[in-house]
Amino acid sequence: MSPPTLHDVAREAGVSVATASRALNGSSRNVRSENVSRVRAAAAKLNYEPHLSAQAIAKGSTRTVALVVRDVADPYFSAIAAGVVQAAEAAGLIVTMAVADGSPERELEIVRTLRGQRPRVIIVTGSRIEGTGLRETLVEELAEYRTAGGRVVLISQRDLPFATVTVDNGGGAAALARALLGVGYRRFAVFHAAPEIRTSRERHEGFLAELAAAGAPEPLAVETGFTRTGGYEAARRLVERGFEDVEAVFAVNDVMAIGAMTALRDAGVLPGRDLGVAGFDDIDSAMDVRPALTSVAVPLREAGLSAMRLALSGDGSGDGSGEADVRLPAEVVLRESTPPRRPG
Amino acid sequence: MSPPTLHDVAREAGVSVATASRALNGSSRNVRSENVSRVRAAAAKLNYEPHLSAQAIAKGSTRTVALVVRDVADPYFSAIAAGVVQAAEAAGLIVTMAVADGSPERELEIVRTLRGQRPRVIIVTGSRIEGTGLRETLVEELAEYRTAGGRVVLISQRDLPFATVTVDNGGGAAALARALLGVGYRRFAVFHAAPEIRTSRERHEGFLAELAAAGAPEPLAVETGFTRTGGYEAARRLVERGFEDVEAVFAVNDVMAIGAMTALRDAGVLPGRDLGVAGFDDIDSAMDVRPALTSVAVPLREAGLSAMRLALSGDGSGDGSGEADVRLPAEVVLRESTPPRRPG
DNA sequence: TTGTAAGCGTTATCAT
DNA sequence: ATGATAACGCTTACAA
Secondary structure: OOOOOHHHHHHHHOOOHHHHHHHHOHHHHHOOHHHHHHHHHHHHHHOOOOOHHHHHHHHOOOOEEEEEEOOOOOHHHHHHHHHHHHHHHHOOOEEEEEEOOOOHHHHHHHHHHHHHHOOOEEEEEOOOOOOOHHHHHHHHHHHHHHHOOOEEEEEOOOOOOOEEEEEOHHHHHHHHHHHHHHOOOOOEEEEEOOOOOHHHHHHHHHHHHHHHHOOOOOOEEEEOOOOHHHHHHHHHHHHHHOOOOOOEEEEOOHHHHHHHHHHHHHOOOOEOOOEEEEOOEOOHHHHOOOOOOEEEEOOHHHHHHHHHHHHHOOOOEOOOOOOOEEEEOOEEEOOOOOOOOOOO | OOOOOHHHHHHHHOOOHHHHHHHHOHHHHHOOHHHHHHHHHHHHHHOOOOOHHHHHHHHOOOOEEEEEEOOOOOHHHHHHHHHHHHHHHHOOOEEEEEEOOOOHHHHHHHHHHHHHHOOOEEEEEOOOOOOOHHHHHHHHHHHHHHHOOOEEEEEOOOOOOOEEEEEOHHHHHHHHHHHHHHOOOOOEEEEEOOOOOHHHHHHHHHHHHHHHHOOOOOOEEEEOOOOHHHHHHHHHHHHHHOOOOOOEEEEOOHHHHHHHHHHHHHOOOOEOOOEEEEOOEOOHHHHOOOOOOEEEEOOHHHHHHHHHHHHHOOOOEOOOOOOOEEEEOOEEEOOOOOOOOOOO
16 A cells, blocks of 8 residues: 555565665665675565655755756756756756746745755756845845755856856857857847846847947847747837848847747748847757747756756855856857848 | 754744644644744744655655656657646645656656655656556556555556546647648658657557548658657658658658758758648747748647646546546647648 | 654664 | 664644
8 A cells, every 4th residue: 555664675574674774775885795685675576665755854865956947848948957857867866846937036935945845956047036135035045055055056147156057148149249240230139138137138238248349339229028929029119110220130049039030020021131130049949940040059958967067066065165157158150040241 | 054943943932843833834723823923933033944855754745746758858848847837836846857868768767766755746748668568567666656645647648547638649630631631732751750659650640540531642651750850860861762752741740840841941942832841749939930830739838737637636546446537639730831732 | 722752764873 | 784773853643
């Protein structure tokens, strides 16, 4: 009826629970090999699986990694999640997932209740907390968790006192600007999200900075949602307004860019030919969309792997000192959505 | 240093652990309201979070849902996962994720060790187990888990004795065939995966059946991987072989279809104009790709939600009797990748 | 209404 | 090398 316990295994093998326990995990060094096999056989026979919660409470630590993402279905986060899960499984750890859904309150609430899981590691990605008082609370919460021996790794911008995996948003956007200038574009529109979204802001700013440095005119800024729909809307607005003064659109992420392309086409504007379009992230569909989307490749899965690596390497933190960082390079990929263009 | 325990809270509030426990969870009815607030205050002051593992072992049950998917990064599974996570969080449950990676052995291994977590629910999606002896073992494993009070829900085909959420693959494929015949296509190539992959087989068969019923010629079958690359390869092979005798390609899933479109284009063949292309799943990018991809919409997120609903409604199972099913309708969406075509 | 104490399934200490 | 037995943090009879 109910699953076999270690007691059952011990009885079956004719040894004490202590011996059974020792036989089944690491400390098997000091148990007679005959008993080891006895116990193993009994465990196999009963199809015994140790109760992880019981182990956790006895050992005082779990084998759990808690991952907080903004949205599982978003290819950006699912790629990161894939990396995290891969690395975690390789290390024999279990991954739990929580979805913050873009709400700082929810994110804070999640981190709070996460502590109840007593995970070994908490990885937070796509945090939107900025400016608000919630931010300090989040930091306190995480710091407290860390003090209790947990590892914290953020995948976002390095602006919180925790080990962080960042993608070089500013640098990538600057490189993109440079590349686009290089193929003849000078007048841009930027589809960006609310400035509280760090990622959006950094990409936006990196892009602006490079344009300014090159003496190009300041681009038209269109604020919208950080989603496919956001991109679609922004493009619709741009078309309505008229876009004679812009040669290309830079959307701060690919799903926005792809939404924008669809909107353009719906409005009879041919992306690539009538208006250049570039995105950021280089998600899979960037290369399947037509025209293929110019983007900035970000090693998302690698980010997840790095986060786990960071967490397990002992730099996840410990006692405040030594928050290691990993900065992942972002690489421009020019495609047909921004064909070379002769100035004028 | 280490997190506060219920003892700490009790001491802080000046009551016994029992009272503290009662005050903090359900049975608070029989504790003086003054003490309830005392305890609540103490808990808040200490920032107490109950140790979930300890609760689990004391209560004999967890609040965990274990989700097994083939690949987190695949939009098909991440959409399902999103539904599962959403429903689980709404019910106050924690979701753990494991990735089977397309390997039946791995899947079995996962389910086995999952039992250690003692999850309330196990949801398996994208199972590939077929034919092999592993299948029976999997069933036994899950049945045993169910006997111990766990709920099992499968998201796949209804061929295992557990509650199942299915998408109507056969019916959807048949409807697609009908629709394509309706707009003038008669000669097809089908890009399908190995027959062990149920989903692929069902879609393939549904498509064939409908063609046969309509007296259309038997399509060319091209076996390949169930992935984007698989689709790409198959299309490449098709082009090499020559495709004068085919008017449209049906790839058994969208990522394959999208890969195929890219391959066609790479070979100078224009999808939609030179060769119709249709997929299955209607993932987000199906409508962003050009030409927009004809597909069969499957309510993936809904599948995740339904699975949780099934699990929580008590039909997850219990004692063998009453395995409820949910069959999700699949709906044809004709787009530009299969423009109407005049016969001949 | 409250407290004492006996579990829950492990691991770890300490004798033997 | 092995077996009692005390933790681990919590819930829940059972008493008071």
